[in-house]
Amino acid sequence: MTAIPILKERESQIYQKGTQPFQMKCGKHSLAGSVSQRACVFCGSRVVLYPIADALHLIHGPIGCAAYTWDIRGALSSGPELHRLSFSTDLQEKDVIFGGEKKLYHALSELIDIHQPKAAFIYSTCIVGIIGDDVEAVCKKVSKEKGIDVLPVHSEGFKGTKKDGYKAACDALFKLVGQGSTEGISPYSINILGEFNIGGEAWIIKDYYRRMGVEVVSTMTGDGRVDDVRRSHGAVLNVVQCSGAMTFLAEMMKEKYGIPYIRVSYFGLEDMSKALYDVAAHFSDKPEIMEKTKEIVREEISHIYPELQKIKAAVQGKKAAIYVGGAFKAFSLIKALRYLGMDVVLAGSQTGNDTDYETLRDMCDDGTVIVDDANPLELSKYIIEKKADLFIGGVKERPIAYKMGIGFCDHNHERKTPLAGYSGMLNFAKEVYLTVSSPVWKFAPARQLSVNSDQLLTDFNPRPNTEHRTLNT
């Protein structure tokens, strides 16, 4: 086997449990010349704001940044779909020389006239920071003329990492918070933060809360609406989904409006149930909520339990590798995979921090490799060495797995299937099962010896009802 070299500078970002003292470095800027799987500040901002469906999203810069993010995610809307369009000022050479403000002004005004959005987000990309456009001033001017909020998002790609992009997005959102009336909001109310309605996930989650008797004031930002964000300060509790992207906003809302927040995750039975219980516990003055919650959890789990058990029997003992954007997602995935009886042999993230990696270390078994900001060569090295049967990641990781004859499950924002909630867990399990048990692996040269596909062919066939429930509230 060709040895895959690991760059010396990268060694401190890779840890193998049980073999060395834990001294992982993270939060570093990606090493020049390594092929990082990370994106940029702009990408972070887009992740957070993209699903707001009645806002205009204009990307100020040359065409690429907009073209590559056109309709890129599976974030669904129950109404307007402005977020699925790609708008760019498409700067040309003369704009770079003479400045792009004029073009920004005209483009923005025109787009607002055509689409009548509730608000507009203007994303600055790399060169805008260099050519010195006063984006703020243009936004103010247009905002005044058109009478809507026009919010600059400082997302120049090179000015930090994806996390700084999350923060820039939260800053922009925070400007909307507090503008609307909070009249009529129930004392048992929450905002859902960090849930982007991929494949309709926010609808699934919102339905649980509705059944619990908890009002959801706004979902940030899945199936998001500007007016909901405006009145979100009327909620009693912020429930922040794990991604870490929106803790910034929760902090700001706590400081200014005194709204407490809790962190949750909606992936996997364990974390999903904990999320609902934690919210119910917050409203302990109304015990019916907890009663209801228990009922819902019981009902939902009993609904999917038999199928999950069949899948578990089929995938038990298989080895999985996880490489995702945020470390929190990795935690939930590890638990979910364990539930299915699978072993995690590699766990990594693009943007985890010190505590995240400590948590990961504590969760993982001996021998598990933990990586920060990995590149394709490292990922391939470890999935091969650790004989993974399944890789969980995003589009960029998929071909690495496939080339080596390893199953793959997309757990990124680009997927179209909801994996959150109880029905989402079933979808996840089915996807894991389907990819791991495909008969095609027996033709994969790298796996020919290690896979005995017959052993996977049980009479269980989840195909007929792969269709997911999308609950539109």
Next chain:
Amino acid sequence: MNNLAIKKEEYTATKNACKLCTPLGASLVFKGIRGAVPLLHGSQGCSTYIRRYLISHYKEPIDIACSNFAEETAIFGGGANLKIALENIRRQYDPELVGIATTCLSETIGDDVPMFIREYKDMCEGQELPPIVHISTPSYQGTHMQGFHGAVRALVEGVAEKREQDGRINLFPGMVSPADLRHLKEIMKDFGIPFTMLPDYSDTLDGPLWTEYQRIPPGGTPVEEIRAAGSALGSIEFGSVLAMEKESAGRSLFKKFAVPCHSMGLPIGVDETDRFFNTLSSVSGKPIPAKYQEERGRLLDSYVDGHKYVIEARAVVYGEEDLVASLVQFLKEIGVIPVLCASGGRSGHLQKIIAEMIPDDEQKNIRILENADFTDIESMAEELKADLIIGHSKGYTMSRRLNIPLIRIGFPVHDRVGGARIHHIGYRGTQELFDRIANTLIEARQNASSAGYTYM
């Protein structure tokens, strides 16, 4: 003719772009060189987005390194980062060539990349370095096609040498699919002509499963063959818009090494493919292999069998300018009217080329749209009552909304498998296109008929 091209207003936004950015094209070319690693000089996002975009189409691992600008880099210049990047690439990939393309950021801050490369070479004195080829690709100066053609030119200018003439022919195929590239290689082999085809990502971007992980996927044009390009019998360069540009790889080889350059459109359709085969035959002095005469015969036979299904169908065509021009030539051959010919490119040549192909374009009310985005294309497609849309998968939204069938060709095809295997060129590629067009129109008629005939 002038009233036909609708110029876009100066200050409007681009809505759903019908073009990509320059370094994407350059990266694609570098992926087609054996043992090469593309390196984007700029910040992380551009390379990650470009990788993701390419991977979603080719469904292959695509490593593109990046010099990863941080805030200080943008202030003090990217020299140090570029050198570290080169060093790390050499250590991790042991490449046979490194292809550097700039991004908007490094261009805007005015990085002198050739100087950085010289400095790096000085630093490495005494070590054996792979060729380092550089192309300047600010996106505000063009589209992915400028990046593509520019990278091909940079490669021959940086690597080709004058040697003893060895009877080879250079092929510059332009941005075609891996299936097309494979077909071209087959043709050259059947002719028995030695050749340099640049780029050749037929294996690197459409390869088999692996037994062990490949740091750089096998395949691609060997650097040695690019060297030999300076001593070829002649060059054949596809792209009718490219032919009108001031510079190209083929022309550069002519200027520098007096290698004659034959420019032509992409060989789609009988006429353009004839032209290609005849040129190959006359430059090499070898006869056209019988196999291709047979393919041509079958193609003509199918034209006749299907002519009534396709005649006067109204098609919207969009994509890269070179591709659009050649498709129009082919559609004309079978009697389909390309009612709208659109591209996000803005070379300024497309209109003239199409007017030459279809002299009565005005009577036929054919619209030609340069610098177009999908909002322009969609509104015009609706107005023109098209029967058919031919282009890459980003036209799906419009196809769905207008309820006009889309025939997916070119790049990208993000919503189907097999994008890399779509075959467009030669008699055989044309055959596939023709059958798809005819069948799509037949299917539309069949679906629309209340009787649901099983014979058509």
